[in-house]
Amino acid sequence: MKVKREFYRSFKDLPSEEYLSPGSPLCAGCGGLTTLRQMHKVLGDNVVIVDAAGCMTLLAIYPFTPLRSSWLYTTMGSPSAGAQGLRDALDVLLAKHRMSADDNLQVLVLAGDGSTYGMGLSATSAAIHRGLDFWYLCYDNEAYGNTGFQLSEASPFGSATATSPQGTQQTKKNIFEIWRAHQPPYVATVSAHEPIDLAEKVRRAMTMTGPKLFLALAVCPTGWGFDPALSDEIARLAIETGVWPLKEAIAGQVRHTYIPRRLRPVREYLKLQRRFRHLFQPTLWGETLTYIQEQVNIYWQSVAKAEGAKQPTLA
Amino acid sequence: MVLRIRFHGRGGQGVKTASRIVGTAAFLVGYQVQDSPVYGAERRGAAVVAFTRFGEEAILERGVIEHPDLIVVGDETLLANPAAGVMVGQETATAIFLNAESAQPLVEQYALSPSTIAWDLTRRTQAIVGVASALSVGLAAATARLVGLIPEAQLLSAVRRELMELHLPEGAIAKNLDLASEVFNALPSLEFPLRDGQETPQKISSVLYEGLLRGSPSILNTGNAEQRQTGAWRLERPEVNFEQCTRCGLCFLQCPDGAITLDQNGYPIIDYDHCKGCMLCQTLCPVQAILSKQEVRSW
Numbered sequence: 001m002k003v004k005r006e007f008y009r010s011f012k013d014l015p016s017e018e019y020l021s022p023g024s025p026l027c028a029g030c031g032g033l034t035t036l037r038q039m040h041k042v043l044g045d046n047v048v049i050v051d052a053a054g055c056m057t058l059l060a061i062y063p064f065t066p067l068r069s070s071w072l073y074t075t076m077g078s079p080s081a082g083a084q085g086l087r088d089a090l091d092v093l094l095a096k097h098r099m100s101a102d103d104n105l106q107v108l109v110l111a112g113d114g115s116t117y118g119m120g121l122s123a124t125s126a127a128i129h130r131g132l133d134f135w136y137l138c139y140d141n142e143a144y145g146n147t148g149f150q151l152s153e154a155s156p157f158g159s160a161t162a163t164s165p166q167g168t169q170q171t172k173k174n175i176f177e178i179w180r181a182h183q184p185p186y187v188a189t190v191s192a193h194e195p196i197d198l199a200e201k202v203r204r205a206m207t208m209t210g211p212k213l214f215l216a217l218a219v220c221p222t223g224w225g226f227d228p229a230l231s232d233e234i235a236r237l238a239i240e241t242g243v244w245p246l247k248e249a250i251a252g253q254v255r256h257t258y259i260p261r262r263l264r265p266v267r268e269y270l271k272l273q274r275r276f277r278h279l280f281q282p283t284l285w286g287e288t289l290t291y292i293q294e295q296v297n298i299y300w301q302s303v304a305k306a307e308g309a310k311q312p313t314l315a
Numbered sequence: 316m317v318l319r320i321r322f323h324g325r326g327g328q329g330v331k332t333a334s335r336i337v338g339t340a341a342f343l344v345g346y347q348v349q350d351s352p353v354y355g356a357e358r359r360g361a362a363v364v365a366f367t368r369f370g371e372e373a374i375l376e377r378g379v380i381e382h383p384d385l386i387v388v389g390d391e392t393l394l395a396n397p398a399a400g401v402m403v404g405q406e407t408a409t410a411i412f413l414n415a416e417s418a419q420p421l422v423e424q425y426a427l428s429p430s431t432i433a434w435d436l437t438r439r440t441q442a443i444v445g446v447a448s449a450l451s452v453g454l455a456a457a458t459a460r461l462v463g464l465i466p467e468a469q470l471l472s473a474v475r476r477e478l479m480e481l482h483l484p485e486g487a488i489a490k491n492l493d494l495a496s497e498v499f500n501a502l503p504s505l506e507f508p509l510r511d512g513q514e515t516p517q518k519i520s521s522v523l524y525e526g527l528l529r530g531s532p533s534i535l536n537t538g539n540a541e542q543r544q545t546g547a548w549r550l551e552r553p554e555v556n557f558e559q560c561t562r563c564g565l566c567f568l569q570c571p572d573g574a575i576t577l578d579q580n581g582y583p584i585i586d587y588d589h590c591k592g593c594m595l596c597q598t599l600c601p602v603q604a605i606l607s608k609q610e611v612r613s614w
Contacts, residue, residue, distance in 0.1 A: 011564045021538035022572040022589035023545055027358040029593035033571040059540075066540035165482070195568050221593075222358055229594035232569055281484060 001259040001309060007203045008196050015041040015199075024066040025058050029228025031219035031235060032056065032139030034192040036110065039137055039214070042202040045069060048086055048105040052079035052120055054112035055146040056139065070105065076119040079109045080127035083134045108135040113154035114144045116215075117173050128182040128211045135205075136213045141220035142172070149223035156243075157295075158288055159275045161223075167278060167288075176215055180249045184211035188248035191217050193235035197246055197257050204250070217244045225274020237269040242296045242312065245303070256303055263300060265315040266293045316509040317370035319380045320458055323401045324389030325550070327359040328613065329451025332477060333387070334365035336455035340465045340473035341369035349374045360548030360592060360611075362399040367458075376513050382407040384507055387458050389436075389450045391415040392611050394425045396547055402427070409507050412457050414450065414613065432461070434502060437613040443494040444487070448550075448614050452478070452491040456498035463504030471495055541589070545572070549592030550614035551607045555583055559604035566596035566605065 008014055019040040026033050032055060040047065048070040051057060060071050074082040086107050093099035111120055116138040127134065143161045144150040151161040153173040160167055179187045185208040190198040198216075205212040219235045221228040238244035242263040247256045267289060270276040279285045297314045304311035320337060324330035331352035338350035352365040366380045382404045391413055393399040402425065405411065411431040415421055418433035434457060441447040452474050459465035474495050478488045533539065562581040574590040575583045583596075597605040 011568055014568065016577070018573050018576075020573055021541040022574045022586060023540035023543040024572065025543070025545070026571070028360060028548060028571075028591035029595050030571045034569060037571070037573055038568070064540040064543055066538055068537040192569065227594075228359070229598045231571070231593065231595045232599045278482070 001261070002197075003255070003257045005196065005200060008199050011196070014038075014195060015044075017041055017045070019045060019047070019068045020059075021066040021068070023064070025061065026055065027220075027222045027228070029219075029221045029231040030055070031192055031231055032112075032141060032216070034231075035139055035190065035198070035216040035218060036137065038192060038195045038198055039190075039202055039216075040069070042199045042206075043106060043108065043135070046103070046105050047108050048072065050074060050079045050082040050086060050107060050109045052076050052109070052111035052115035053146075054115055054139075055141070056110050056112065057146065076111075076115040078123050079111050079115060079120055080124040080132070080134075080136070083107045083109050083136075084127055084130070084132050087132060087134060106135060107133075108137060110137050110139070112145065112218075113138060113140040113142060114152045116140070117153040117175050121175075121178075125182065128179065128184050128213075131210050133209050134211060136211065138175070138213075138215050139218035140215060141218040141223055143220075143223055145220055145223045158270075158279060158285075158292055160278055161275070176247070176249075179213050179215075180252060180254070182211075183252055184213055185209070185251060186212040186248070187215075188213070189215045189217070189244065189246055191235050191239055191244060191246060192219075193232055193239060194246060194258070201248055201257070204248070223275070225277070226272050230272060234269070234272060237264065237272070240264045241266045241269045241315070242300050243269055245299070255307060256309070259300075259303065259307075259309050260312045261310075262313040263296065263315045266296055316511065317368050317374060317376065317513055318385075318462060318464070318507060318509065319376075319383045320367045320385045320387060320462070321380045321383040321404075322365040322367070322387045322389070322454060322458075323393055323399060324363050324365075324450065324454070325359075325393070325548075325611065326354065326361045326363050327550075328363075328389045328448050330363045330365045330389055330454070332451035332481070333389070333454035333458070334367045336451065336470075336473045336477045337367045337458050337465070338369065339476055340455070340459055340469045341367070343469040343472055344465055346370060346464075347372060347374050349376075353379065360550050362393055362396060364400070369464075374513070380404070382514065384409050384509075385458065385461060386411045387454055388413045389454055390611060390613055391421060394421060394427075407510075410461060410505055412454075412461060414454070430505075432502070434498070436498065439497060440494060440613075443497070444490045449491075450613060452495050453498050456495040457502055460499045460502040461505050462507060467496065467499050470499060544588045545591050546586075546588045549587075549590060550609075550611045551592050551594055552587070552610045553585055553590065553592070553594060553597050554606045554608055555585065556604045556606060557582055559602055561602055561604070563601065565599055565601065569595060569599055571595070 053076045142154045150163040155168040156172045158167045186205040188201040246258040322330045334350045338348045342348045346369040348369045350367040354363045413433045414436040415433040418431045436453040459470040567575045574586045
């Protein structure tokens, strides 16, 4: 089940403008970069990006930048504070008529999961609380990817990272619900595999003032351990196995923008990635795999109940 | 005395692991050892350098090896890339080891030292290990043999130890041990005239400057990353079969780097100066209209 499209019916309707040039030093097949590219197309050119230290820091290394928009680089803990400063500065310039309304910029925080779920959460919480008018894109690759793939608060249960080589024992933090509890006007999850769904969400949020928060699953060939040729395939499996739900919350009201008719077994997603290899060999960790599958099933059962939708056939 | 070995390869070929295996093997023999890799913010396919130093006394040298005794090259296509610096300091090198089918044409083309040894590591790695680009063990075995100071037993223990640390399955380790033995016994040992004393490098790391036009871009220009040609990372080359292409535009939408544009008629045009060769477009094309051509032999 997919929600009705409001703005874009097919790929051809998506904006074709390009705001990122090629030539950045990000890994081949980077899912986070695809997401940023797709989101920027809809946002247009009047954007200033506030980047938290992370993989995307590599985008703009002096003297090179792939961006046609502006850029402010902050520490991992402070992109949302940086966004507040920029928004205030722009508002002051506008109020004093030292800047024309045409030159106004949309402030976009760009942060990885290390910053979003952990180090930067306090500043983001405060910014949402103040009702700051900004966009937020978290490219969630489920670990501190840029520094060698150490565990973050977004690392899923069972996944191996550099600091949890036997498999992460903690559960991935539910940042969507943490954001939603702050009552911002708009929260959504997105995936580069569904560019129309992503574009629709950005367009819907555009009319809203206040925090507009996007959580993207950023498939990561380097950290997750798969051939970059499979980047889109892994992103697709995350959606079809139900591991990565596509949803949005407008004024706190949650709705799923895609509810699969039938969930594919979560193993199909896990077995393609080196970070889950220890669950399959040398011995099969059957109980762990069953547990991971159960968590996905429980989630979708609750979705069906809450939204009165048809429950997907469980794997 | 200190023996200095410099390894060159591409991200993903196991150059760092090769330098570690040689370091561990030399350590097991009883030498003092130092090994370290250098790589920038660029990943799979980008040029990687690693260093191993070993000797009888404590090693006080630091940083990059500017004057290697042995240069080990995992990928011959790096010779064409001046930024990879493969030939830096080759005048002091006793030998150069190339993973290539034959040395002669490359020696002539790139004016390499006549004591260049070539061996087709890629073909044997493909045959024994099953992955053409898994060169770490072959490069380490070739190095151990050429320097002549590391016996086969210590080499094999080092291979086992390093691969176990990478959590490789037992079957893959066994195949790599077979490869190590074959390479070790196929190559000769060379005499290395060892230089006395230790060097103090002028710089801990050396910065390579590009020509003025590329090296000093205007920072006021937006999107100037276009001047960086990430196409050199590519291991495989996607090519569009226009007769099959349905102009759906999926490859254009999903290319992470925006290295695919659409022409007036909606056909995809691939920018080979920048395409990193992730091959995502080939996998997702619904009508298989994108083919792959091998760019680097060992992949």
